[in-house]
Amino acid sequence: MRSIRAAAVGAVTLSLALAASACGGGSSTSGGSDDSPKTLTYWASNQGASIAVDKKVLSPELAKFEKRTGIKVKLQVVPWSDLLNRILTATTSGQGPDVLNIGNTWSASLQATGALLPWDAKRFAEIGGKDRFVDSALGSTGAAGQDPAAVPLYSMAYALYYNKQIFADAGITQPPATWAELVADGRKIQAKGKSALGAEGSNLSENIHHVFVFAKQHGGEFFTADGKADFTRDNVVAAVKQYVDLMAKDKVIPTGDAEYAQNQSVSDFAKGKQAMLLWQSASANLTSQGMSESSYGVAPVPVQSGTPGFGTQVDSMVAGINLAVFRNSHNLDGATKFVKFMTSDEEQKILNTAYSSIPPVKAAQTGAAFDSPSNAVLRDTLAKSAAALPQVADESQFETAVGTAVKDLFADVAAGRAATTDSVRAKLEKAQQQMPAK
Structure with missing residues (x-):
């Protein structure tokens, strides 16, 4: 959506x-x-x-x-x-x-x-x-x-939008295909004085969309086959941590983006303040903000390794x-x-x-x-x-509960607190407790 x-x-x-x-x-x-x-x-x-x-x-x-x-x-x-x-x-x-x-x-x-x-x-x-x-x-x-x-x-669908001029100035000749490449490119961009990657850390839906993809790439699911919430399994925790670590550990997302919730990262990208944006079907939005289509490229969202596909190579929600x-x-x-x-x-x-x-x-x-x-x-x-995101009756509650957990984790990072495996698991445990009992 x-x-x-x-x-x-x-x-x-x-x-x-x-x-x-x-x-x-x-x-x-x-x-x-x-x-x-x-x-x-x-x-x-x-x-x-x-x-x-x-x-x-x-x-x-x-x-x-x-x-x-x-x-x-x-x-x-x-x-x-x-x-x-x-x-x-x-x-x-x-x-x-x-x-x-x-x-x-x-x-x-x-x-x-x-x-x-x-x-x-x-x-x-x-x-x-x-x-x-x-x-x-x-x-x-x-x-x-x-x-x-x-x-x-x-x-x-989600795609990686990248500023061609910022990439050229940093000596980057092609968009990253994996998360490791994105982090490496982000550091080259930051060395040139630009922000690397935008995010909407306070937007619950954006948070859900991204951690869902990371969970797929880690082979994890947020629900069991019978529709029961299962947010604390190891691969789900690892997936959420990897997304939050783009700000906490890899530092390619600015800490100020923890407060973004209303298209601010799109605006930053359109104004040339940041080099990359993970967004769904953004062209009309960017054009409306004065960014010409020739100034940016569009590539698939990165995966852990290899190229996008089904299974652990999923790189977008529907x-x-x-x-x-x-x-x-x-x-x-x-x-x-x-x-x-x-x-x-x-x-x-x-x-x-x-x-x-x-x-x-x-x-x-x-x-x-x-x-x-x-x-x-x-x-x-x-x-x-x-x-497709989980087609379960509790999907709306899932978006609110887990989206809020990710928002709180970004807020912790922005406030200087560490995002550890234990802290991620604790936030997801709290989110799971908010789901209707089965």
Whole structure:
């Protein structure tokens, strides 16, 4: 999901527990559509550099949909910092939009509330069939063995963005392929007076995305096969420590980044203050901040050794946005038509081009916009070396608990305290204790 968001913190467990009895078909007077089949309310996530940018991108497309169908779409663009809590409130009250964007990592958690419309084979057939979509995107639409809770809308992957001039000034001729090479390059860059690598140490979602990848590269999992939290196994502890050590031991991440949570590292990179950035589908964000595409390169995220692939060579989570329908919408037919429109080949090309993301619809991945060097890296990553975050009902709590543990570890390092194996394990043990009992 989009990394500009901060993971929502709140009474998630309570919300999920209440939701099953609250999503059967209440009134939609608070933000949802009325009973008219000519109206839909759509909560869009903030994908662009600002809410104003999103409205500029989406408004002409929604007008196009209205002209074709006669259905008016009432658009609300919701910041990532508010989106999850607003969705959870809607699931408990039964008062929400007809259609909404969700971060794909939330799919299983929101699926467990029962508030979202399941996409069975018959409903998928109404939008052209399930086989239109890329497998990696479908893997982040809900728990295995259940009908998906949503439909893929935008796909993204992490990549390493690097400043070509800073690299040249430091005598670096190619981007690092392994973490050891990244650290070595970082020291060369620092010797020239520039910061090496940016991070968002206070952004819970960013923390989760990165430690998930490190855990995969260490052969670790945060959950057992039956969905039970297991945060303190040795390879998971080692993975989290390696990520935090980029600041604590290797010192390629500035300690000031421990406080970053709202795109500050992207801004630093765009302004030439740092040489490298680990981010998902960042091109549109960088362009909006005045950085030309010719001034930076894009490469796969490093691995421990060798080249990216599946298993311990995973170098990205499957990032992206899914489109969901509230089960209690008074206009399910119109909502289905809207999902069909938004996932059509034509709209997929328009919207994913605007957001520098990759269409999860196979037929829409052709064209110059998606064959560019940067998008080619992202597309290959999604196809060859990305894995979905755990599709478990407690995923939202996982993001909050472990994301906070990593945030606290970065804060300790910034305050001059050591990040040891024991201290990492203790933070993860605390996070595990916050998870619902199984």
